[in-house]
Amino acid sequence: MSSVHAYSRFVAAEDRVWESGGAGVQRQILGHDDLLMMVRVRFEKDAIGAVHTHPHRQVTFIETGSFAVQIGDDKKILHAGDSFFVPPDIPHGVVALSQASLVDVFSPARQDFLNASSLP
Amino acid sequence: MSSVHAYSRFVAAEDRVWESGGAGVQRQILGHDDLLMMVRVRFEKDAIGAVHTHPHRQVTFIETGSFAVQIGDDKKILHAGDSFFVPPDIPHGVVALSQASLVDVFSPARQDFLNASSLP
Numbered sequence: 546m547s548s549v550h551a552y553s554r555f556v557a558a559e560d561r562v563w564e565s566g567g568a569g570v571q572r573q574i575l576g577h578d579d580l581l582m583m584v585r586v587r588f589e590k591d592a593i594g595a596v597h598t599h600p601h602r603q604v605t606f607i608e609t610g611s612f613a614v615q616i617g618d619d620k621k622i623l624h625a626g627d628s629f630f631v632p633p634d635i636p637h638g639v640v641a642l643s644q645a646s647l648v649d650v651f652s653p654a655r656q657d658f659l660n661a662s663s664l665p
Numbered sequence: 666m667s668s669v670h671a672y673s674r675f676v677a678a679e680d681r682v683w684e685s686g687g688a689g690v691q692r693q694i695l696g697h698d699d700l701l702m703m704v705r706v707r708f709e710k711d712a713i714g715a716v717h718t719h720p721h722r723q724v725t726f727i728e729t730g731s732f733a734v735q736i737g738d739d740k741k742i743l744h745a746g747d748s749f750f751v752p753p754d755i756p757h758g759v760v761a762l763s764q765a766s767l768v769d770v771f772s773p774a775r776q777d778f779l780n781a782s783s784l785p
Contacts, residue, residue, distance in 0.1 A: 554736045558746035576724040576750030581772045583724040583748055604696040604703040606768050608728065616674045626678035628703055630696035648726050650770040652701050 553577075558585075564662060568592060569641075574662055575648075582654035588612075588641035596638035601651040603631040610645025614638075673697075678705075684782060688712060689761075694782055695768075702774035708732075708761035716758035721771040723751040730765025734758075 556576045566572040569592030575583040585608070588594070596615060611624045616637045623629060631637045639647070676696045686692040689712030695703040705728070708714070716735060731744045736757045743749060751757045759767070 554739065554750050554752075555734065555741045555743065556748045556750070557743070558748075575726065575748035578722065578750060578752065581722050581724050581750075581770070583726060583750075583770065585726070585746070585748075602698065602701050604701050604770060606695065606703060606705070606726070606728075608726075614675065619674065621675040623675065623677070626705070628676045628678075628695035630674050630676070630698060630701075630703075632674075632698065648768060650701070650703065650724060652772045 610643040707766040730763040
């Protein structure tokens with residue numbers, strides 16, 4: 546299962562399904578191996594990525610739109626072209642202030658996403 | 666030096682300089698720590714990211730435009746929204762087929778970029 550797409554070197558967006566990531570949130574698994582994973586996430590306006598934690602470190606690029614981002618006790622509004630970094634086990638979440646999209650990268654890979662994925 | 670921006674959790678694009686990455690290529694260091702680093706790179710049409718290798722694993726998101734991408738002996742044209750994954754030590758390079766930009770993520774961080782950076 547993950548062994549197939551763990552070695553996808555070229556990933557055409559049209560070949561990757563959008564999967565539900567919660568209300569108003571969809572995600573698309575992009576290039577990855579077991580230690581590094583890129584995921585594109587699109588949000589409807591006002592959709593929420595609830596505050597959560599995971600042991601993976603994360604870096605995120607705001608592709609389009611604007612988000613209110615919380616990391617630990619800090620909050621900031623970020624726009625397309627901005628980014629943020631989340632150390633392991635630090636609570637973080639986002640609220641989409643407009644229709645918006647971001648690119649999350651995790652290290653190691655989010656096996657929970659792969660296990661839930663409908664990718665071949 | 667790197668100790669300062671190694672802990673930048675929120676990174677506003679306007680606070681980050683664009684640095685030369687070669688002819689027609691500029692890069693901007695975004696969120697990172699020592700083990701995970703995001704870098705935005707913009708290319709003039711026909712600008713080249715020459716084939717090279719490094720021990721870091723890399724995943725890249727095509728933000729805008731189109732690139733001819735080479736990974737090992739394989740080549741593919743990728744467009745905005747597509748991505749690619751480069752295992753450690755595998756030769757890879759890109760040619761911008763239009764004015765174009767991408768987001769590279771490296772694990773671990775590219776200390777060579779930090780050492781060359783004019784970031785505070």
